[in-house]
Structures are given as C-alpha cells and as structure tokens.
Amino acid sequence: MEVNVERIRPRLRGDVYVMRVPEGAYIRSNLGGSILKGASTYEWIQRMAPMLDGTRTLGELCAAVPESSRAALAKLTMLLLGKGYVKNVSDDRPHTLSEDLAKTYAANIAFIEYFTESPELRFERYRDSTLLLTGSGPLLQALTNSQLRSGVRTVSLAPFTESPFDRDRVAEHLAAAREQDPEQRIAYLDTDGGRLDEIAAGTTMVLHVADRPMAERARLLPHRAIAAGAACAQTVVAGDEAWIGPVIGKDGDATAWESAWRRLRALAPDMEGADLGDHPESAPSEFLRGPTVALVANQLCFAAFRHLTGIDRSPGDNHLVRFDLESLETTRHAFLPHPLALPAAPDDPARLTALADAAPVDDEELARRAVDCVDPRTGVFAEITERDYEQLPLFVSEVMVSDPVGLAGAPFAVHGCGENVVESRRRAVRHAFERYAAVMADPRRGDRLHGVDVLTGEPVAVDAAQVFPARAAASGGDWSEALRAAVVALAEENAVAALSTATEPLRRLDLDGAELTPRGERYTKLLGIVDQRFEIHDLSGLLGLPTFVLTTSTGTVACASDLEVGAALEKGLERTLLAYQSRTARQPAYAPAPVPDLPVHLRGDTGAWPTSVTLQQAVTGLTADGGRVVAVPLDHDPQLARLCPFVARAVIVHG
Numbered sequence: 001m002e003v004n005v006e007r008i009r010p011r012l013r014g015d016v017y018v019m020r021v022p023e024g025a026y027i028r029s030n031l032g033g034s035i036l037k038g039a040s041t042y043e044w045i046q047r048m049a050p051m052l053d054g055t056r057t058l059g060e061l062c063a064a065v066p067e068s069s070r071a072a073l074a075k076l077t078m079l080l081l082g083k084g085y086v087k088n089v090s091d092d093r094p095h096t097l098s099e100d101l102a103k104t105y106a107a108n109i110a111f112i113e114y115f116t117e118s119p120e121l122r123f124e125r126y127r128d129s130t131l132l133l134t135g136s137g138p139l140l141q142a143l144t145n146s147q148l149r150s151g152v153r154t155v156s157l158a159p160f161t162e163s164p165f166d167r168d169r170v171a172e173h174l175a176a177a178r179e180q181d182p183e184q185r186i187a188y189l190d191t192d193g194g195r196l197d198e199i200a201a202g203t204t205m206v207l208h209v210a211d212r213p214m215a216e217r218a219r220l221l222p223h224r225a226i227a228a229g230a231a232c233a234q235t236v237v238a239g240d241e242a243w244i245g246p247v248i249g250k251d252g253d254a255t256a257w258e259s260a261w262r263r264l265r266a267l268a269p270d271m272e273g274a275d276l277g278d279h280p281e282s283a284p285s286e287f288l289r290g291p292t293v294a295l296v297a298n299q300l301c302f303a304a305f306r307h308l309t310g311i312d313r314s315p316g317d318n319h320l321v322r323f324d325l326e327s328l329e330t331t332r333h334a335f336l337p338h339p340l341a342l343p344a345a346p347d348d349p350a351r352l353t354a355l356a357d358a359a360p361v362d363d364e365e366l367a368r369r370a371v372d373c374v375d376p377r378t379g380v381f382a383e384i385t386e387r388d389y390e391q392l393p394l395f396v397s398e399v400m401v402s403d404p405v406g407l408a409g410a411p412f413a414v415h416g417c418g419e420n421v422v423e424s425r426r427r428a429v430r431h432a433f434e435r436y437a438a439v440m441a442d443p444r445r446g447d448r449l450h451g452v453d454v455l456t457g458e459p460v461a462v463d464a465a466q467v468f469p470a471r472a473a474a475s476g477g478d479w480s481e482a483l484r485a486a487v488v489a490l491a492e493e494n495a496v497a498a499l500s501t502a503t504e505p506l507r508r509l510d511l512d513g514a515e516l517t518p519r520g521e522r523y524t525k526l527l528g529i530v531d532q533r534f535e536i537h538d539l540s541g542l543l544g545l546p547t548f549v550l551t552t553s554t555g556t557v558a559c560a561s562d563l564e565v566g567a568a569l570e571k572g573l574e575r576t577l578l579a580y581q582s583r584t585a586r587q588p589a590y591a592p593a594p595v596p597d598l599p600v601h602l603r604g605d606t607g608a609w610p611t612s613v614t615l616q617q618a619v620t621g622l623t624a625d626g627g628r629v630v631a632v633p634l635d636h637d638p639q640l641a642r643l644c645p646f647v648a649r650a651v652i653v654h655g
Contacts, residue, residue, distance in 0.1 A: 544621010
C-alpha cells in the first residue's frame with residue numbers, strides 16, 4: 001500500500017526511551033516495549049529523534065537527508081508509527097501556545113497526547129480556563145498550589161471560614177509558580193459569609209475542598225455551578241477518609257454528589273456528615289497534615305485537568321475516589337443515582353400498564369444486572385459472598401443490602417440457598433432486590449399509592465402506610481409471576497398470625513401421600529441422611545391455599561405457602577433442611593425466618609392432603625372477611641426498578 005508522505009507529520013511521543021541492545025535497539029513507552037533488530041537501528045533512531053517533532057511532514061524529512069537514506073528513514077518512521085511510538089499529528093488543530101510555555105509544560109502536554117489529539121490546543125484551552133477554588137484551610141492552600149503547577153493562568157479563590165486559611169502561604173506558592181510562568185495570577189472572591197449564589201458566575205469549573213464534612217455546602221455547590229454554566233468537582237473529608245468527585249460537567253447532573261453521599265451513608269449511617277448537614281465543629285483528621293494534604297489536593301486537581309482537557313470523555317460516569325488518609329490507599333467507587341437526590345415524581349398509575357407489557361427478566365439476567373449495584377462503600381449492595389458459611393447440604397450465599405432511607409435501621413444481610421452456588425447466588429440477589437425495594441420508600445410520592453387488583457386488573461389507591469415498610473415483598477420474572485408471588489407472600493405473612501391464633505388441632509400429613517416435586521424428593525432424602533425427623537401440619541384451611549407448618553424435635557422451624565401443594569411442600573422441606581444446617585453449623589444468620597411454635601395441643605391426627613388452588617381461589621380464601629387483594633409495585637427507586645421491574649407487595653384493601 002502506497003503511503004502519502006505529505007499526509008504524515010510524525011512526532012515522537014514524549015515517554016519514549018531507547019536503549020542499545022545486541023540485536024539492535026530496545027524501545028519502550030507507556031504502551032509497552034519492543035526490540036527493533038538491525039545493527040544500525042539504534043543510531044538511526046538517535047539521529048531521527050530530534051527531527052520527529054511534528055513540525056515537518058515525512059516527505060519534508062526525507063527530502064532533508066541524502067537520497068540513499070530516504071527509504072530507510074521512511075521505513076523506520078512507519079515502523080515506529082505502526083507500533084505507536086511515533087504519532088501522526090497532521091490532523092492536530094492549530095494553537096497559539098508559545099514555544100516557552102510548551103517547553104515549561106511539556107510533561108502536561110505529553111500526558112494529554114497519550115490519550116487524545118491536539119494536545120497543545122487542549123492544554124492552551126485548559127490554561128485559559130477560569131477555575132474557582134473554594135473551601136478552607138490547608139487543603140485549599142494545597143489545591144491552589146496544584147492548580148498553579150498544572151498551568152492554569154488565573155486562579156480565583158473563595159475561602160470559607162471553618163478552617164484557618166493562610167494567604168501568605170498562598171502568596172509564596174504564587175511567587176514560586178511565577179518564576180517559570182510570569183503570567184499566572186490569583187484573584188480573591190468574597191464568599192459573603194457563606195453565600196454561594198454569586199461565586200460561580202463566569203467560571204469554567206468550580207473545585208471545592210472541605211477538611212471536615214460540610215455536606216450541605218457540597219450538596220448545593222454543583223447546582224450553583226451548573227446554573228452558572230460551570231463544571232464542578234469536590235473533595236470532602238469525613239473521618240479519616242477523603243472522598244474525591246464526582247466530576248460533574250457543565251451540562252451534567254447537579255444531583256450526582258448528593259446521590260453519592262446518600263449511597264455512602266446508606267451503607268455507613270454513622271459516618272460524619274451522614275445527616276447531609278454542615279459540621280464546621282468537627283475536628284479534621286489527625287492524618288490530614290504534611291504531604292497528605294498535597295496528595296489529596298493533587299487528586300482533585302488531576303480530576304479537573306482530565307475533565308477540562310477532554311481526556312475523560314464520559315463525565316456521566318458516576319464514581320468517587322476514596323483516599324485513606326492513614327494508609328494513603330486510593331480506591332474507586334461507582335454509585336447509582338439515589339431517588340431522594342432526584343426531583344420528586346408523583347406516583348403514576350400508568351406504570352401499572354407498562355409493567356404488564358414489560359419484557360421478562362429471568363434469574364440469570366437479574367444476576368448479571370446486579371453487578372452494577374455492588375460496591376463495598378457506595379453500592380446498593382455492599383457485596384455478594386458465601387462468607388465462611390457451611391455449604392452442605394445446601395449452598396448458602398449472602399448479599400449485604402444498603403438502607404437507602406433509614407427504614408431498616410441499618411444495612412442488613414439477606415440470604416439465598418440452593419443446590420449449587422449459582423442457584424444460591426441468584427436467589428440471594430433476587431431476595432436482595434426485593435428487600436431493598438421493601439425499605440425504599442419515597443415520602444414525596446404521597447400518602448396514596450397506586451396498585452392493581454390481582455384478579456380484575458383494576459387500578460386501586462392504597463394508603464402508603466399500609467405498604468411501607470413492606471415485610472412481604474415478592475418478585476417474579478414478569479408482572480404476572482410477581483402478582484402470584486405477592487399473593488403467596490401475603491398468605492405466608494398471614495399464616496404467622498393464623499398460627500398464633502389457631503384453636504383447633506391441625507391435621508398431620510403423612511409423606512406417603514404427598515405430591516413431591518423432584519426437588520422435594522431430594523430434600524426428603526437429605527433430611528433422612530442427616531437423621532432430621534420432622535412432622536408436617538396443615539394450615540391450609542385457615543388461609544384458603546396450601547400452607548404447611550413443619551416441626552422438629554427443636555420446635556417449629558418452617559411455614560410455607562403456595563398455590564400448588566408440591567411447591568408449598570418443597571419450600572417447607574427446604575426451610576427445614578436450612579434450619580437444620582444453620583443450627584448444626586452454629587450459623588444463625590441464614591436460618592429461616594422464625595415462626596410461632598405449634599403447641600402440642602394443636603398437633604392433630606393424620607389427615608388427607610389439601611389440593612392445589614387457583615389464584616382466584618387463593619384470593620377468595622385470603623379475603624374471607626371481606627376486601628380485595630391489591631398488589632402495589634415497589635418501585636420508588638427508578639434506577640433499581642429498571643433493573644428489577646417486577647417487585648410488589650400485596651395487601652388486603654377494604655372499602
């Protein structure tokens with residue numbers, strides 16, 4: 001393929017290093033290393049390097065050397081270009097950066113070039129940006145120094161008063177910076193006792209640092225910045241951790257920082273600033289001093305540099321960087337929008353129709369989607385794990401769920417079990433989505449929520465207090481499965497009350513006449529292998545659908561309902577097996593939910609098995625005292641509702 005040498009303007013990357021080796025030359029950059037064979041290769045590269053500055057085309061370079069050397073020069077240049085050590089800058093846009101400034105900030109320009117094109121122009125635009133630095137104390141002083149060193153011509157400062165700010169020290173930073181860049185200057189803005197309304201006007205980007213949890217100010221600043229057409233990023237210290245980001249573009253989501261902070265406190269409700277208020281009275285971390293201050297400030301400066309030079313092309317990538325002030329460890333933490341940080345949305349009955357028509361989401365797909373929800377500090381779920389749990393006879397997995405609005409009192413664990421680890425994990429994930437939705441109530445939705453009559457499909461308004469916090473949330477692969485599961489969950493919830501108030505003996509059921517599913521048969525064999533004796537008593541007559549209470553020598557261990565006899569029995573056997581495993585392994589965390597003990601006088605004689613019922617028959621049994629069963633979607637977190645759309649709670653509505 002013929003090469004147009006006039007369309008190639010080669011420039012050697014600034015991070016390239018060349019060394020002589022017996023085979024020829026070893027060349028290395030951040031892209032990796034290569035050996036270029038040939039006795040004279042090293043000398044050729046050394047002679048070519050000064051010419052590969054991007055000012056001349058390959059044709060012009062070839063014309064400047066003897067004709068006998070032109071082919072070798074072109075061949076070696078194209079080889080270096082193909083391996084990425086040389087860059088074709090013929091399409092780079094023009095700039096007006098002086099030669100002296102380009103030399104002064106050569107490392108910064110080379111860094112930009114590594115990621116994108118036109119590095120001089122991008123640096124020039126960064127230099128001409130108007131940056132507003134606000135906050136207080138040594139962090140603001142260090143951030144000012146970092147920004148001057150990065151090459152910004154003008155820095156505007158708006159100090160707040162919660163920590164002492166040393167203007168003399170900042171003047172020293174400026175004097176040192178002006179020795180190599182005399183054009184740099186600092187302008188001070190009056191914060192007017194803490195007002196944020198005006199300080200962002202006319203700026204390109206607002207950078208905020210707080211050496212203590214000034215959460216209210218941090219929440220408001222992005223809104224002020226975006227209203228003024230500016231980008232925003234900040235660092236807030238809480239305890240012995242500095243949280244850096246997110247970087248919010250001038251057209252970005254002003255609620256991103258609040259979402260991040262709410263996600264943080266949902267997994268750490270006792271952290272400083274969890275109330276989203278300003279805490280100027282808090283003492284800064286003992287580790288926030290000396291070089292650590294500069295390291296934290298440099299992180300924020302670097303984030304701003306990457307954003308304003310266009311290196312980071314996806315400002316909507318919501319994440320925080322955690323900087324441990326004691327160990328200096330940094331970790332990246334992604335987060336999802338928090339519903340209470342977003343504008344309020346009314347409860348919309350139209351979503352009921354949309355749910356009925358939505359595409360199904362099976363367990364495999366739900367587990368895949370859950371990956372986006374997991375982060376140990378800012379996730380909806382902190383982790384999915386098996387811990388050190390016993391994995392025989394059942395596999396057990398755990399998901400730690402955040403407490404998004406404080407209804408649960410603290411983050412909590414949910415568990416799933418199965419016949420293999422894939423199944424236990426998928427079940428745990430589904431339970432986690434259900435339990436999260438059950439405690440994610442947005443009070444701005446109003447006192448009345450819209451649900452659907454499970455039999456007629458008619459929209460019905462329900463008191464919000466009757467729905468949240470939901471103790472019996474359920475889900476399915478589609479909306480019809482979710483409705484069925486919600487009715488069964490309601491029955492199990494009522495079964496506990498029915499069991500505690502029962503007066504007539506409950507007939508005992510013999511397994512010889514049972515409708516066992518294949519899984520139920522396996523569970524029965526496993527219970528026999530571990531010598532776990534049990535009895536089954538029938539509670540179906542009190543509820544109108546198959547419901548079984550299982551007891552062992554240790555007491556009542558399980559209560560299970562379903563529309564089908566085999567499915568209800570399978571669940572009861574599984575919970576009995578899980579109760580045995582939890583007890584013998586001394587791991588009560590994943591034990592089945594406790595149920596009232598079935599007294600001896602309520603344990604009746606052997607009787608016939610009940611029959612399976614339809615959904616209508618189950619609803620009729622649950623509403624024997626009147627009312628109708630209404631399923632309300634638990635979708636107050638819109639982002640999670642998109643990932644797991646079919647979560648509902650069924651309630652009995654009278655009137």
